[in-house]
Amino acid sequence: MAFIQTDTFTLRGYECDAFGRMSIPALMNLMQESANRNAIHYGIGIADLARQGYGWMLMRFCLRIHQYPRYGQTIQLTTYPTIVEKYFIYRDFRVLAEDGTLLADATSTWLVFDMEKRSMVPLPGFIRSLSPPVNVDPLPKLPLxxxxxxxxxxxxxxxxxxxxxxxxxxxxxxxxxxxxxxxxxxxxxxxxxxxxxxxxxxxxxxxxxxxxxxxxxxxxxxxxxxxxxxxxxxxxxxxxxxxxxxxxxx
Structure with a gap:
């Protein structure tokens, strides 16, 4: 089964910078939170991997801000996996205003590492078998x-x-x-x-x-x-x- 995670957030003061714009760390933290919620639905969340001695590690991330969300604004954050390979899984993010305006998007590349050896491993079978959504338009894959x-x-x-x-x-x-x-x-x-x-x-x-x-x-x-x-x-x-x-x- 494929899962698309959609979360709605209203920006709080501590998530904004001196100009009232959403800060980049706050935006990335919300993206990370939504990504983990999506991973939990797939059965590949942080705790799921930890039980088998694995952990997630982010390898590539590219964020584009088209228009900054501002204090008090409500945004919709959507994320989902797009491609699963032997060593990497790719994930996209989109941030929309209430009227549907695209505020930001991001694409990312993730790998799995062995918690004891602290080294990269091929994606375990329970990750490689997941089904990314098919009714989405994925962003271009980031070059390694x-x-x-x-x-x-x-x-x-x-x-x-x-x-x-x-x-x-x-x-x-x-x-x-x-x-x-x-x-x-x-x-x-x-x-x-x-x-x-x-x-x-x-x-x-x-x-x-x-x-x-x-x-x-x-x-x-x-x-x-x-x-x-x-x-x-x-x-x-x-x-x-x-x-x-x-x-x-x-």
Whole structure:
């Protein structure tokens, strides 16, 4: 059986930024919540995987904001799996206003890892056998290796972050949204006050844990785009690679 998850949310003050727009971390958190509800219906939620020694890990995520939801606005968030392969499962998200206006959409790529060995494994049979909805128009699949992944970043700005307890999720590693919050907090003041994020494309490379020290690096690519890299300070390993695109505040 195929399941499409649809949730309705009314935006609260703490989910909005200084301009009254929904914040990117808040939006991603709601997307993650809806995705987990959908996974539970399929019998592949966090608890279902944990009972068999597995966990979910986000590998790719690309979010596009067409129009920012604002404080007090009611939105409809829809999510569903689109493709299931040997190692990856793909999931789309759409955010609509009450009048049906498309506010945002996102596509993502997920993998399963062995909780004890902390290594990627093929999708178990109970996941590979699920049936994605057929009456949807899926977004294009994200490339596993986007072009910016091979770009050498010569950072123009670097900030250090210690992983706190509240950034750890049920899989015992840093939650994917925490990385995005650190990335956005590293953006220069003028851009944060006069521009708004239009798109963010993310590659999650490996996990980090409580009390790790990370470095958040950024480099201007064009007037509208910035390249980002989060690395483990001691090992130098990449935790996250990303490209953000910006537009003047609307």
């Amino acid at each position: 290796k986007p072009d910016f992944q091979t770009t050498i970043i010569e950072p123009t700005d670097t900030k250090s972050v210690e992983v706190g307890w509240l950034s750890i999720d049920q899989n015992q590693h840093v939650n994917n949204v925490a990385y995005v919050q650190w990335l956005l907090e590293s953006i220069d003041t003028e851009r944060l006050q006069t521009w708004e994020l239009a798109e963010i494309d993310l590659v999650y490379r490996t996990e980090s844990h409580w009390q790790d020290w990370l470095q958040v690096q950024s480099m201007t690519e064009t007037r509208e785009s910035i390249l980002h890299r989060i690395i483990h300070r001691e090992s130098g390993k990449d935790m996250l690679l990303a490209r953000s695109r910006w537009r003047i505040n609307q």
